Amino acid sequence: xxxxxxxxxxxxxxxxxxxxxxxxxxxxxxxxxxxxxxxxxxxxxxxxxxxxxxxxxxxxxxxxxxxxxxxxxxxxxxxxxxxxxxxxxxxxxxxxxxxxxxxxxxxxxxxxxxxxxxxxxxxxxxxxxxxxxxxxxxxxxxxxxxxxxxxx
Numbered sequence: 001x002x003x004x005x006x007x008x009x010x011x012x013x014x015x016x017x018x019x020x021x022x023x024x025x026x027x028x029x030x031x032x033x034x035x036x037x038x039x040x041x042x043x044x045x046x047x048x049x050x051x052x053x054x055x056x057x058x059x060x061x062x063x064x065x066x067x068x069x070x071x072x073x074x075x076x077x078x079x080x081x082x083x084x085x086x087x088x089x090x091x092x093x094x095x096x097x098x099x100x101x102x103x104x105x106x107x108x109x110x111x112x113x114x115x116x117x118x119x120x121x122x123x124x125x126x127x128x129x130x131x132x133x134x135x136x137x138x139x140x141x142x143x144x145x146x147x148x149x150x151x152x
Contacts, residue, residue: 022099024137025092025149036086044070079104083152093152097138102147110145118144 044066052059077083082093082102094102094111118140119125128140138148 022095022097022148022150025151027132027137029090029092030132030137030149033084033086033090033092036089037084040085041070075104078107081152082107087149087152091152092149094147094149097146097148099150102145106145106147111141111147114144115141 045063048062048066049059052062074084077085077088078094081088082095087093094107096102096106115128119128124140131139131143136148142148
């Protein structure tokens with residue numbers, strides 16, 4: 001028999017043991033993963049646009065297809081393992097600071113969307129990146145989303 005005066009309980013899937021002892025990934029690997037992600041995005045989206053224009057067409061259809069494919073691959077990868085394509089190649093991933101897996105919603109809304117809105121502030125992107133040199137190796141967008149990048 002349950003106690004009618006007991007506090008409500010909820011199953012929260014992105015919380016883990018705070019004493020899990022997560023170790024932040026190397027700064028160089030994080031930078032390399034970001035560069036790889038940018039290169040992959042450029043190759044799949046901007047390159048078809050540029051080539052299409054050079055050949056006399058707009059290239060917009062190919063760029064649109066490339067964007068859809070890139071979004072699908074990235075979302076699928078992030079949902080499965082907390083890794084973008086570049087992070088997967090370099091064997092690092094995004095998790096909650098406690099070590100728990102990250103949800104797609106937290107990753108998209110807090111780590112990317114909110115950070116993107118704040119990035120309209122001049123020099124914010126530069127300041128965001130400088131925070132990686134702190135002891136916790138967390139950029140500002142990591143702190144906003146309560147995440148950390150760790151070795152996979």
